[in-house]
Amino acid sequence: MAVLRVTFTKFRRDKLAQVLWILNWVSVVTGLLLFSLGLFLKVEINKRWELMAEQDVHQVPNMLIAVGLVACAINFLGGKICYDCVDSSKFLRWKLILLPYIVCTFFFTFSVLAGALLCYGMRGQLEQALTLGLTQAMRFYKDTDTPGRCYLKRTVDLLQMEFQCCGNAGYKDWFYIQWVSNRYLDMSQKEVVDRLRSNVDGQYLVDDVPFSCCNTLSPRPCIQEHISNATAHYNYEPQTESLNLWMQGCRQALLSYYTQIMQSIGLTVLIIWLFELSVLTGVRYLQTSLENVLKQGDPDCESEGWLLENSFAETARSNLNIIKNLGKCNQIDTAENGDRNLNVPPCTPAPARYGPDNMPPTEQAKGS
Structure with missing residues (x-):
């Protein structure tokens, strides 16, 4: 049974594509915001780098900068896809790309969540760096x-x-x-x-x-x-x-100062993550509903969209079976290659070189 099944008319599909096109462009702006927050945190840390020991305090700002740049690229592509999907006939050019795009965006949204959690978990490393650096x-x-x-x-x-x-x-x-x-x-x-x-x-x-x-x-x-x-x-x-x-x-003064900055950044990144997750959900509904339109062959018909075609348990079980089958295929290929290498034809005896009796010439002379 599909998870969160929703029925879409042509009007609702077109409106969903238009809204997602706008939201993806807003997400490009939020990606720039992530980049700016990471850059700001990196500058604030570099202002007092001589008061900090060599620790991994740049891990969080570097991650925010990288995630911000990736967000701009992913959401720019998503905006182009949603803009073309307003016309269901143009969906065919993105049909093969849309599912890998959704999978990549799914993992990207969790990297945004990881960045938010790192902002809250950076206090220990920062305190250790300040203690050694100030000393x-x-x-x-x-x-x-x-x-x-x-x-x-x-x-x-x-x-x-x-x-x-x-x-x-x-x-x-x-x-x-x-x-x-x-x-x-x-x-x-x-x-x-x-x-x-x-x-x-x-x-x-x-x-x-x-x-x-x-x-x-x-x-x-x-x-x-x-x-x-x-x-x-x-x-x-x-x-x-x-x-x-x-x-x-x-x-303590510096730790309180940086903690306040990181908590504010972490809250902002968490809100951006929720926004990105909602955009990803909408793109998934748009993809499944348009695929069902192609199956029915009528661009004006109603179609159903869902987050998962099967339940969570069935989806997890099927993915696990796919992974197991891949492992078995690798084992079978290895065994077949080994057997193929062992199938060496038996050695044929060398032809006789000393006449019909297979005796050296000296022996033939003695016999005569």
Whole structure:
């Protein structure tokens, strides 16, 4: 029994073809939208690529770009097919192409769905990339004279001021790395030398943070040195001065920023997937109804259209049998080829070369 059988008159078939022609051109626009969203996400990631470790964070934007381009091509072809199918006599030129087109479009729509799901599942990879990348950038913050790293100080400072964050997970991350360059340290001071010697790695570790960590909404001048020392500043309590520095870590700030972008893109892609699925359903109805018109031979007659000619179980069973038969055919062909190779004619005995008695000439001489 056919699944979702619908009866179409000639008027309804023509209207369906016209509507599908318009919807396919709208789908070309949605394909361009997918391409634009993937390009936008790729640009946003590339803006801060130096703050991310080498991870597969470009997988989602690359997929959206590829799916957008494929969507433009597929829906452009679908628009041409539906435009010609308004006249049922022109359906013959697309009859052999329409079914492979529907199958390809079916798998394409699920690739759109996969792109939407990847947008929601990218958070874990992005968090790992940001954790490793920010740690590396903070470690090279002081290397302003090293080629390839001289821009990291400016990048990290701009990041902390723009996103109102400090450190990787918090401002205390700056306490465990040397972020002050050695050229700014006065080696003649005993305190500096002792602090360098007290650390196993020879780093100059202090409870200070860069100026970009200062909270611009603080009611008092920013305290960025000796933050954990309550006696170093007047009327200062480290436990209660939460407005002095940005409390949020930059990893969480960036993760929230990218998560919001990916959720918005994922919702848009999901809506596009539903739209593409509806267009595919309409094209399937148009194909089956026009094929039934050809069987009846009257272009003005009523015809039935369906999504599947048989039920889901029967369709799955028939496809499974086709796959099994293909496997059996391959086995039979292999066996026949093997038997054909084994059918070698038996060797014929070599003809006698030494006379009728098949004896060498020396033996014949002895006998005589």
